[in-house]
Amino acid sequence: MAFLIPCPNCGERGVTEFRFGGEVNPRPAPSASSDEWTSYFYRRGNTSGLQTEWWYHRYGCRKWFLAKRDTTTNQVTETRWP
Amino acid sequence: MMQLFRKDRMWTPRPLKSRYDVVIIGAGVHGLATAYYLTKLGITDIAVLDKSYIGAGASARSTAILRANYITAEGIPFFRESLKLYETLSQDLDFNLMFDQMGRLDLGHTDSAVYGLRVRAEFNQMLGVDSSIIGPDEIKDLVPAINLRTGQTLPIMAALYHPPAGTIRHDAVVWAYGRGADHGGAQIHPFTEVTGFLRDGNRVTGVQTPVGPIHAGTVLSATAGWSSTIAAMLGIKIPIVTHPLQAMVTEPLKPFIDKTLSSANLHVYVYQTDRGEVVIGGGVDPYPSYSHRSTLHQMQDLAAHVLEMLPCLREVKVMRQWTGLCDMSPDYAPIMGPLDGIEGFYMTAGWGTWGFKAGPIGGKSMAEFIVTGKTPDLIKHFGLDRFRTGRLVNERAAAPAAAIH
Numbered sequence: 268m269a270f271l272i273p274c275p276n277c278g279e280r281g282v283t284e285f286r287f288g289g290e291v292n293p294r295p296a297p298s299a300s301s302d303e304w305t306s307y308f309y310r311r312g313n314t315s316g317l318q319t320e321w322w323y324h325r326y327g328c329r330k331w332f333l334a335k336r337d338t339t340t341n342q343v344t345e346t347r348w349p
Numbered sequence: 350m351m352q353l354f355r356k357d358r359m360w361t362p363r364p365l366k367s368r369y370d371v372v373i374i375g376a377g378v379h380g381l382a383t384a385y386y387l388t389k390l391g392i393t394d395i396a397v398l399d400k401s402y403i404g405a406g407a408s409a410r411s412t413a414i415l416r417a418n419y420i421t422a423e424g425i426p427f428f429r430e431s432l433k434l435y436e437t438l439s440q441d442l443d444f445n446l447m448f449d450q451m452g453r454l455d456l457g458h459t460d461s462a463v464y465g466l467r468v469r470a471e472f473n474q475m476l477g478v479d480s481s482i483i484g485p486d487e488i489k490d491l492v493p494a495i496n497l498r499t500g501q502t503l504p505i506m507a508a509l510y511h512p513p514a515g516t517i518r519h520d521a522v523v524w525a526y527g528r529g530a531d532h533g534g535a536q537i538h539p540f541t542e543v544t545g546f547l548r549d550g551n552r553v554t555g556v557q558t559p560v561g562p563i564h565a566g567t568v569l570s571a572t573a574g575w576s577s578t579i580a581a582m583l584g585i586k587i588p589i590v591t592h593p594l595q596a597m598v599t600e601p602l603k604p605f606i607d608k609t610l611s612s613a614n615l616h617v618y619v620y621q622t623d624r625g626e627v628v629i630g631g632g633v634d635p636y637p638s639y640s641h642r643s644t645l646h647q648m649q650d651l652a653a654h655v656l657e658m659l660p661c662l663r664e665v666k667v668m669r670q671w672t673g674l675c676d677m678s679p680d681y682a683p684i685m686g687p688l689d690g691i692e693g694f695y696m697t698a699g700w701g702t703w704g705f706k707a708g709p710i711g712g713k714s715m716a717e718f719i720v721t722g723k724t725p726d727l728i729k730h731f732g733l734d735r736f737r738t739g740r741l742v743n744e745r746a747a748a749p750a751a752a753i754h
């Protein structure tokens with residue numbers, strides 16, 4: 268397995284059971300400027316290092332949760348419910 | 350040891366100066382090609398800095414398939430010009446790059462895939478790219494080893510045949526551009542990492558390195574998978590996500606296939622090298638990462654998928670597997686030019702899984718951009734501002750299911 272993710276519900280499982288859902292990227296208010304919407308749609312931190320991201324346990328409990336992952340090593344240091 | 354017996358070095362190590370007209374970050378195919386074409390335009394006071402060895406990034410890991418059968422009116426002429434430059438590059442750089450124009454088949458296994466291939470054939474022909482649709486019989490003639498999958502799931506219904514496509518020796522391209530740039534006066538500095546920028550308000554005036562600041566008239570980032578880390582040093586987020594891409598190669602076999610084959614439906618592409626090894630690749634890993642570790646899972650997937658197409662590889666051993674980082678853009682098109690609100694700085698990125706073939710024209714265009722300060726016509730649709738104005742290029746339509754390279 269490439270790496271393991273501790274699902275808050277099911278415990279440590281292989282990454283292929285999960286679907287990546289993107290880095291945390293809060294949706295702007297409907298009244299936000301078009302530049303804020305451009306950021307929301309396209310601009311990404313794409314951090315080299317610790318990043319907080321969405322994951323979905325597709326072949327498990329089918330729940331979305333947040334994970335902190337070091338993108339240089341793929342080590343997941345923390346997971347929690349949103 | 351080898352260096353002892355080598356009469357002419359590929360490039361000369363020189364002491365790092367404190368100022369250059371142009372500093373290029375990243376010594377991959379794009380950084381070195383830009384340096385080379387800059388020297389051709391009379392700019393010779395250049396330093397190319399890399400945090401690792403020359404070509405350590407995706408350029409050293411590329412499967413180096415060259416082709417021009419793209420789908421958009423913006424992408425096709427750009428890649429067509431690159432392929433043209435590649436055709437004479439061995440002579441221009443006086444280095445055998447082993448460009449083998451073996452031709453390529455993009456296979457369609459569903460009605461919608463074949464429809465997509467037809468659209469590409471039409472656009473390609475209109476824009477002067479040799480590419481046409483062929484049926485199963487012709488496919489079998491060109492590639493006798495192929496399993497047409499008649500009566501199975503995902504039968505091969507048609508292919509987009511693109512005769513001038515081929516493969517090239519990727520390391521040689523990088524070295525030859527490096528040598529050409531060096532002979533033109535540029536300096537190449539491996540193991541010199543850029544850790545920050547020198548700024549005067551909105552203007553970039555140089556780069557910070559562990560061995561001290563280096564001033565520059567213009568700075569270009571050609572760092573592909575690391576582009577976001579460079580942008581972050583300027584406090585900017587860009588529309589790039591870094592995904593690993595893996596490939597693998599088998600033990601050498603007698604020559605049995607002389608086309609590159611690609612199937613978006615089967616998520617796999619494959620060709621045989623001059624040494625007889627079979628190179629197999631597919632889509633990016635389904636999560637972003639800066640890790641170069643390959644996975645058993647992807648090896649199994651690639652093996653399973655290639656056997657659907659070439660069952661004769663059943664008993665063949667895999668020799669090596671490797672990973673490179675890809676700077677994926679939302680529309681699978683490059684991002685070339687300045688960043689909003691910053692002067693004296695350019696970026697060439699968005700090369701994803703497809704950028705090796707763009708090295709020559711990407712480098713030539715960026716060199717022209719830097720010298721004239723004006724956007725060259727060929728790349729006017731590839732600016733970062735397209736994400737603000739909504740004018741995306743949509744090369745993604747050509748490859749709905751991975752396998753784009």
Ligand SMILES: Cc1cc2nc3c(=O)[nH]c(=O)nc-3n(C[C@H](O)[C@H](O)[C@H](O)COP(=O)(O)OP(=O)(O)OC[C@H]3O[C@@H](n4cnc5c(N)ncnc54)[C@H](O)[C@@H]3O)c2cc1C
Nearest residue numbers: 375377378379400406407408411412414543673704705706
């Ligand atoms: C497995 C694989 C197969 C591929 N197959 C194909 C293919 O068949 N056809 C095709 O056209 N394309 C292919 N590609 C894509 C292609 O290889 C890349 O798009 C291309 O090589 C990018 O070149 P580059 O010069 O922009 O970046 P790179 O070659 O990645 O060079 C970037 C350089 O920047 C350096 N760098 C990063 N950060 C810093 C810093 N802070 N300071 C100094 N230096 C830094 C890195 O060390 C690196 O050497 C493939 C990629 C991979 C990984």
Ligand SMILES: [Zn+2]
Nearest residue numbers: 274277324328
């Ligand atoms: Zn779970």
